[in-house]
Amino acid sequence: MTPSLMALIAAVAAGASAIGLLVAVAAWAGWLGDEHARRRGRGERKLRALAGLDGGAGRAAWWAGHRTRVLTGLAVLVVVWLATGWPIAGLLSGIAAANISWLFNPGREHAEKINRLEGLEEWVRRMSDIHTVGLSLEGAVIRSVATVPDSIAAPVRLLAGRLGAGWPPDGAYRAFADDLDDVTADMIVALMLLHVQDRGAGLGKALKDLSASVAEEVLMRRKVEADRAKPRANMRWITVFCLVVFGLSMFSGAYVGPYSSVGGQLAMIAFAVVFVLLLVWMRRMANLRPVPRFLSPADRTLSPAERAHAADERTGRSQR
Structure with a gap:
């Protein structure tokens, strides 16, 4: 193979890599059109918020918390x-130190999800009672803000605020499902979306039946979390032991002298990366993989009038 041919192949490979990288960045940043839209993962949504690609609201909320x-x-x-x-x-x-809760409380996120589901079950049950007295679904949502459980108070207040600000119910409910980010919440929102398209009777009974189903799921998840308490406790003790050894080794004099060199600092980074990877691996073994959601995310890039027009078009297509 001649040098000129090798240079040509290298140039083509470099150009293809650059184009692939550009397409990946464009898809991540949301520069592609709606026909290329896909559901973004939780980690990707957090990175986009920290990068300010959502208008800066996510970054401000992250810094406040x-x-x-x-x-x-x-x-x-x-x-x-x-x-x-x-x-x-x-x-x-x-x-x-900044991630101490992640290190020592591996089940915190799952416990919060269960508490959120429990609050969701209570909220749906109250919604069924409020709707039974003659209020519309949107009116019942706004009325329920006064008695909403603390675990889902913020998403429900956002939902009521969106409905009060003129959001189409379809978009407001989908945004509510995005805020909760759980397949069980998608089931509840799917029922609300069906009611938006067909304002028939029986929503109160359907909400009550759905709340009973959510209560059963909460009970099942609590049993599963109890079974995973022991491996999480073992993980916590392993983390404590490793961090204590690391802290005491700093005062061992010549034993840790090699870490003062550049190579020693790089080795410290490698050990830390392996330690974190092992923790992530242990957490995955002790946690259940979440069931994927089935509702598409809400479109938050349009104005309220454009969202209303899009909702009317979707309703017209469904009726045809």
Whole structure:
């Protein structure tokens, strides 16, 4: 193979890689049209919010909820760096301090989901009682804000605010499902969407039956979480042991001397990456994989008038 042919192949490969990278960034940033739309994962939505691609609201909300953790991590970073003279040790200690709840409470997210489902079941049951007295579904949602359980208070208030601000019910309910991000919430929202298209009787009874089904699922999930309490406790003790050993090793003098070199700092990064990967692996073994949602995400890029027009078009197509 001649050098010119090798250079041509290398140039084509580099151009294809650049185009692929550009398409990937465009899809992630949302530059492609609706025909290329897909459901984004939770991690991807968080990254987009932190990057400010949602208008900056997600980044502001993230900073409001994580300000204390970030400042604590920065303080630990500076202290450990000054005490040891190792910048990587300070960085790793700061990251660990900022994510202390993730390290020592691996079941927290699942417990929050169960509490949210329990609140959702209570809210749906109250909604069925309110709707029975003659209010419309949208009126029942707004009326329920006064008695909504704390675990789902924020999403329900957002839903009531969207309905009060003139959002089409179809888009408001889909946005509510996105906020809850759970397949069980999709079942409830699907019932609401069906009622939007067909304002027939029987919604109150359907909501009551659905609340009973959600209550059974909450009970089942609590039993599953109880079975996973032991492996999570083992994971917590392993994490404590490793962090204590790491902390005590800083004061062992010549034993940790090699970590002062550049190679030692790189080795520390490698050990930290392997440790985190092992924790993630153990968490996946101790946690259930969530069931994928089936509702499409709400379109938040259109104005209320455009959303209303799109909803009317969808209703017209369904009637034809």
